[in-house]
Amino acid sequence: MAAGNMSPEVGPESYRPLIERVVDADSLPDSIAQETPLHVFDTYKQQVGEWLKIRRPQQPYSPEELDSAVDAFIADASNSRGNWVYYPWMDTVVRILDEEMFAELRTSRNQYKIKPEEQKALAGKTIGIVGLSVGQSAAVTLAMEAVGGVLRIADFDTLDLSNLNRLRAGLHQLGLPKTVIAAREIAQIDPYIKIEVFHEGVQPTNAVEFMTGLDILVEECDSLPIKIMLRKIAQQMKMPVIMDTSDRGMVDVERFDIEQNRPIFHGRLQPFEGKDPASFTEEDKRNLLFALVDYEKASDRAKASFAEIGKSITTWPQLASAVNLGGAMMTDTARRILLGHDVKSGRYYVDLEQLIGGDE
Structure with a gap:
């Protein structure tokens, strides 16, 4: 289980997403799959690429270098594969970075107005x-x-x-x-x-x-x-x-x-x-x-x-x-x-x- 908002609530007034770690990128965990979500969005590679770019601002990647760096990151078993997030009110699953990487990337354009x-x-x-x-x-x-x-x-x-x-x-x-x-x-x-x-x-x-x-x-x-x-x-x-x-x-x-x-x-x-x-x-x-x-x-x-x-x-x-x-x-x-x-x-x-x- 991932840190975050965990809830089994699925109903007309649900508001908590269900968060599960990605174990197999080709299949959803049972807790989410049983809800038979209508939409699945997996832009994990794009997110990893953006995360890698913000970590190397002084040496921009070429498109080919970025593709290779993303593939290498994902191939490394020691790296996180991210989390599945199920939004029951939208019947939608999204794959996102793990919490630490997500926070770093999502707030990267706050710097340095916020240090x-x-x-x-x-x-x-x-x-x-x-x-x-x-x-x-x-x-x-x-x-x-x-x-x-x-x-x-x-x-x-x-x-x-x-x-x-x-x-x-x-x-x-x-x-x-x-x-x-x-x-x-x-x-x-x-x-x-x-x-x-x-x-x-x-x-x-x-x-x-x-x-x-x-x-x-x-x-x-x-x-x-x-x-x-x-x-x-x-x-x-x-x-x-x-x-x-x-x-x-x-x-x-x-x-x-x-x-x-x-x-x-x-x-x-x-x-x-x-x-x-x-x-x-x-x-x-x-x-x-x-x-x-x-x-x-x-x-x-x-x-x-x-x-x-x-x-x-x-x-x-x-x-x-x-x-x-x-x-x-x-x-x-x-x-x-x-x-x-x-x-x-x-x-x-x-x-x-x-x-x-x-x-x-």
């Missing part, structure tokens, strides 16, 4: 993502950049058609849990990343379990009481929390890891201290939301949208461009915090309307 020793350190980190709208973009970007060897994701919701204005998914996935959709996309990028899934989302009954062992939290849920609860737990656990709001590129950084006594939400909750969030009136919730997002600094269109909630729209709008920007900002910020860079607590804006061309 090899930094990439190795990041692989040892566990990142939590709560809420899978901006959170889906963050989780997938973290996986692409190989930031985090364990990604722990949580959301209780399923995919609706209206979500497709900003979530990377397809019509065939309507009704699926957002956790399953995100986990599958990550596994299709890198099956060696360990994915831990909380299908029920984060609740008071499982919040401590979710938070335990995390190195950083990416908080993107919609529930104000849960947002508050997670930050209070993060304070106790000395854990950094980052958040994007999909308006004006606003990013919150709360370094509870180095400022344990820092007031949550930068002190914006002080007028509400002592009140039970469960007893908040609609006016309390609105005032709290305005305090947390700094209403006066919100974009004009966000302010107009807030006024229409419950009238012409059911909830606040989010655009794909803002959600994808948020995923990029969450990944960049998380990476630098995890690597010990001097990222300070605060509220930051990457406002594209101000940076590029001004308003309409």
